[in-house]
Amino acid sequence: xxxxxxxxxxxxxxxxxxxxxxxxxxxxxxxxxxxxxxxxxxxxxxxxxxxxxxxxxxxxxxxxxxxxxxxxxxxxxxxxxxxxxxxxxxxxxxxxxxxxxxxxxxxxxxxxxxxxxxxxxxxxxxxxxxxxxxxxxxxxxxxxxxxxxxxxxxxxxxxxxxxxxxxxxxxxxxxxxxxxxx
Amino acid sequence: xxxxxxxxxxxxxxxxxxxxxxxxxxxxxxxxxxxxxxxxxxxxxxxxxxxxxxxxxxxxxxxxxxxxxxxxxxxxxxxxxxxxxxxxxxxxxxxxxxxxxxxxxxxxxxxxxxxxxxxxxxxxxxxxxxxxxxxxxxxxxxxxxxxxxxxxxxxxxxxxxxxxxxxxxxxxxxxxxxxxxx
DNA sequence: CCTACCGATCGGTAGG
DNA sequence: CCTACCGATCGGTAGG
Numbered sequence: 255x256x257x258x259x260x261x262x263x264x265x266x267x268x269x270x271x272x273x274x275x276x277x278x279x280x281x282x283x284x285x286x287x288x289x290x291x292x293x294x295x296x297x298x299x300x301x302x303x304x305x306x307x308x309x310x311x312x313x314x315x316x317x318x319x320x321x322x323x324x325x326x327x328x329x330x331x332x333x334x335x336x337x338x339x340x341x342x343x344x345x346x347x348x349x350x351x352x353x354x355x356x357x358x359x360x361x362x363x364x365x366x367x368x369x370x371x372x373x374x375x376x377x378x379x380x381x382x383x384x385x386x387x388x389x390x391x392x393x394x395x396x397x398x399x400x401x402x403x404x405x406x407x408x409x410x411x412x413x414x415x416x417x418x419x420x421x422x423x424x425x426x427x428x429x430x431x432x433x434x435x436x
Numbered sequence: 437x438x439x440x441x442x443x444x445x446x447x448x449x450x451x452x453x454x455x456x457x458x459x460x461x462x463x464x465x466x467x468x469x470x471x472x473x474x475x476x477x478x479x480x481x482x483x484x485x486x487x488x489x490x491x492x493x494x495x496x497x498x499x500x501x502x503x504x505x506x507x508x509x510x511x512x513x514x515x516x517x518x519x520x521x522x523x524x525x526x527x528x529x530x531x532x533x534x535x536x537x538x539x540x541x542x543x544x545x546x547x548x549x550x551x552x553x554x555x556x557x558x559x560x561x562x563x564x565x566x567x568x569x570x571x572x573x574x575x576x577x578x579x580x581x582x583x584x585x586x587x588x589x590x591x592x593x594x595x596x597x598x599x600x601x602x603x604x605x606x607x608x609x610x611x612x613x614x615x616x617x618x
Numbered sequence: 619c620c621t622a623c624c625g626a627t628c629g630g631t632a633g634g
Numbered sequence: 635c636c637t638a639c640c641g642a643t644c645g646g647t648a649g650g
Contacts, residue, residue: 294647299645415541462629620650
């Protein structure tokens with residue numbers, strides 16, 4: 255693992271807990287025991303550091319959520335696996351501060367620029383992949399189903415983060431089961 | 437309207453767009469044309485300003501969402517009115533940056549302290565009021581219903597804020613209609 | 619990768 | 635409510 259990767263590992267953790275704006279160069283460098291300018295040199299600007307952190311979080315999401323489901327056949331089984339894996343990713347607390355993407359989207363949805371664009375594109379890609387599986391599964395209104403599943407997953411994350419409500423994951427699973435075909 | 441109220445009106449707007457941490461005393465005072473220490477004197481600390489902004493947002497939420505529904509009889513009609521009013525509040529764009537509470541909760545859910553506590557208590561009160569109406573309406577699992585409705589409303593807010601998807605409000609209404617009794 | 623520095627801004631205070 | 639100030643920290647640069 256390169257030094258850059260080590261920085262990004264810590265950056266993603268900090269950002270999930272305190273936001274992408276809380277990712278200050280001074281704080282991150284002192285936590286990792288290198289100078290500000292040493293860290294800065296790996297990225298060139300704070301915005302580039304934020305973009306790199308989003309890329310690193312996207313890789314983690316792929317490894318933790320998507321990759322383990324790829325053995326399931328496309329259509330209904332894959333759709334079901336995506337949903338279970340997505341809730342499981344929250345339940346396993348992959349990021350210390352809850353879903354990195356929910357936190358980052360809430361923080362940047364009102365700030366136009368490349369960070370917002372990267373977040374939107376990444377989440378858009380994931381939602382369209384679920385939609386594709388819903389279509390293959392013969393769901394009547396795939397966009398509506400994906401809106402509902404996505405809302406329930408986000409809702410479980412928010413309920414757990416604010417109320418420490420562990421039941422939220424079970425509630426999300428129960429609601430999603432009612433929506434899936436079969 | 438007192439000067440303090442005028443400050444809070446602007447503070448709530450800024451916080452919905454850029455977060456409660458983006459509410460800097462210097463920025464807010466220059467936007468409102470008074471000195472930093474002049475503004476500071478109304479609150480005493482940044483945290484007190486944030487707490488006052490949450491209180492102000494709670495008042496707006498009550499006036500915009502709850503008050504107009506109080507003419508409906510308790511139980512199923514009130515429950516239905518709460519849901520419609522809650523989605524309508526997003527659709528009407530009461531706050532410039534979307535739901536103040538969703539943004540603030542995402543920002544503070546990882547930061548223990550009085551701001552987080554006030555957000556959690558305010559949202560808890562609202563959720564328990566909806567749950568009460570669901571019980572009166574004879575819903576079998578009121579907590580589950582409220583989890584789902586709340587997720588769908590939050591999901592619509594998030595989808596609109598990140599993707600500018602105006603359809604999200606209709607999708608939330610459609611899903612909620614399937615959950616409500618009658 | 620480092621030290622040493624820049625101007626700007628932060629939250630907050632003193633004193634009036 | 636104001637001016638004037640405090641130490642700390644911000645993102646970023648110069649130079650090695």
